[in-house]
Amino acid sequence: MPGNRAVAYKEPGVVEVIDTDYPTFELKDGPGVNPANVGRKVPHGVILKTVATNICGSDQHMVRGRTTAPANLVLGHEITGEVVEVGPDVEFIEVGDIVSVPFNISCGRCRNCKVLKTGICLNVNPDRPGSAYGYVDMGGWVGGQAEYVLVPYADWNLLKFPDRDQALEKIMDLTMLSDIFPTGFHGAVTAGVGVGSTVYVAGAGPVGLAAAMGAQLLGAAVVIVGDMNEDRLAQARTFGCETVNVGEGPLQDQIEQILGVPEVDSGIDAVGFEARGHGKDADHEAPATVLNSLMDITTAGGSLGIPGLYVTGDPGAVDESAKKGSLSLSLGTGWAKSLSFATGQCPVMKYNRQLMMAILHDKAPIAKAVNAKAISLEDAPRGYAEFDAGAATKFVLNPNGYLTD
Known part of the structure; x- marks a missing residue:
């Protein structure tokens, strides 16, 4: 043996x-x-x-x-x-x-x-x-x-x-x-991506890049990938994605510069529970940032796919609530905009x-x-x-x- x-x-x-x-x-x-x-x-x-x-x-x-x-x-x-x-x-x-x-x-x-x-x-x-x-x-x-x-x-x-x-x-x-390929694709499917969709993918790691390619396979018109890592953003551009650096200014403004409007049809969270703040807050961890920003920039009636990992036990979290997976979500925003959410393992x-x-x-x-x-x-x-x-x-x-x- x-x-x-x-x-x-x-x-x-x-x-x-x-x-x-x-x-x-x-x-x-x-x-x-x-x-x-x-x-x-x-x-x-x-x-x-x-x-x-x-x-x-x-x-x-x-x-x-x-x-x-x-x-x-x-x-x-x-x-x-x-x-x-x-x-x-x-x-x-x-x-x-x-x-x-x-x-x-x-x-x-x-x-x-x-x-x-x-x-x-x-x-x-x-x-x-x-x-x-x-x-x-x-x-x-x-x-x-x-x-x-x-x-x-x-x-x-x-x-x-x-x-x-x-x-x-x-x-x-x-x-x-x-x-990662099915997981990213699942994020795009559950975000409702289809022919002609505009899509924002939070995170340019491998799952985020797989989600971007998945969105392209599903017929998206524009796929925007956001991150703070310039090397990873450059990798996203190699196969036709638009990119934004979320450490350099308000996300909605950067999306508007690309699309002419400050919102997208579909949002995908490929970051998960170790998310950091955006813009001036990018220097510290803020685990609800990605989910809240996706609700802000996804059009009313749109969908969020959440393949990014969230856990119920995080010893290194920034506060006691986050250590149990309890995040400060603006659920009222999601409700007011009639957004759909899909989470969990692909x-x-x-x-x-x-x-x-x-x-x-x-x-x-x-x-x-x-x-x-x-x-x-x-x-x-x-x-x-x-x-x-x-x-x-x-x-x-x-x-x-x-x-x-």
């Missing part, structure tokens, strides 16, 4: 590559594993040899110490892999298949899964609906920033790529199907096959849009540090040498 190496959270600001157990078809006790899941049998699962596994902004929240993640939690929920072992109950997935793994773990059997609300599966996390690999309070399924990883309910969860050679040729694009399976087809047929160069860069598993600590410092890069880990460029 081979060994296994994985990226683990150690303490705020520190990740390390560690030796860890090779996966088995049973959940073992370990950091973050829900006690009710210890000993859970997984005959419906497969073991993957990881082809690519990405560093995500959601991981970064944990690494900054902004969640209750325990030390030694193995990270990673953006996984693409090759099947090397199948459990006895697996019927359709075979050894050798190259597959994308939705970050949200779902059973395919509960009432929510049956209507593709896979982000809130009822059977995979004993504490609450919804689960994910390598994430705090998500049931304790081991993360995939590793050489090998266990995936449960394989026939249901896995998206098999139709041609191995084609998949490996486009793997830097296809690895985005596990999370149900990846609702979109991943369609987006796969767009990638395979050269309609969605998502890796180029997010400036994807492959690095070794051992370089993961450097990738985390550079991403945290604001690099306009989506770091893709290459644990087993499948990625050649």
Whole structure:
């Protein structure tokens, strides 16, 4: 049996590559594993040899110490892999298949899964609906920033790529199907983006850029991306987005300079709970800023898509309310303007096959849009540090040498 190496959270600001157990078809006790899941049998699962596994902004929240993640939690929920072992109950997935793994773990059997609300599966996390690999309070399924990883309910969860050679040729694009591309696209869909829409995306990190590309796929006339990081804003402009620096003046004024009016049809929050103030307040954290600004600049009757992460436990929050996820929202503004809101995990399976087809047929160069860069598993600590410092890069880990460029 081979060994296994994985990226683990150690303490705020520190990740390390560690030796860890090779996966088995049973959940073992370990950091973050829900006690009710210890000993859970997984005959419906497969073991993957990881082809690519990405560093995500959601991981970064944990690494900054902004969640209750325990030390030694193995990270990673953006996984693409090759099947090397199948459990006895697996019927359709075979050894050798190259597959994308939705970050949200779902059973395919509960009432929510049956209507593709896979982000809130009822059977995979004993504490609450919804689960994910390598994430705090998500049931304790081991993360995939590793050489090998266990995936449960394989026939249901896995998206098999139709041609191995084609998949490996486009793997830097296809690895985005596990999370950020569907998540960004979901933000655009739930924001009501359609042909001719004007769209504002808050945040030019990878999810924000994926949301911008998603809005373009849906037919948006103008996509404006806002951030304070000039390198990330420059990356947004490489594929046709307009940009605003929210540290340089009122957002409505900057939007009006682009559109002629100070509002957009659709707003997308790709920032989440570590938002900072805008304009003169940009030097400090203000977690409700993005949501309130989106309500201000979205037209009456419009919609807000909120793929950005918000949590119920943030030890590093600016005040006691925010530590519990309670923010000072101007809900009256949303009510007065009849705005619609959509929040929560993206149900990846609702979109991943369609987006796969767009990638395979050269309609969605998502890796180029997010400036994807492959690095070794051992370089993961450097990738985390550079991403945290604001690099306009989506770091893709290459644990087993499948990625050649």
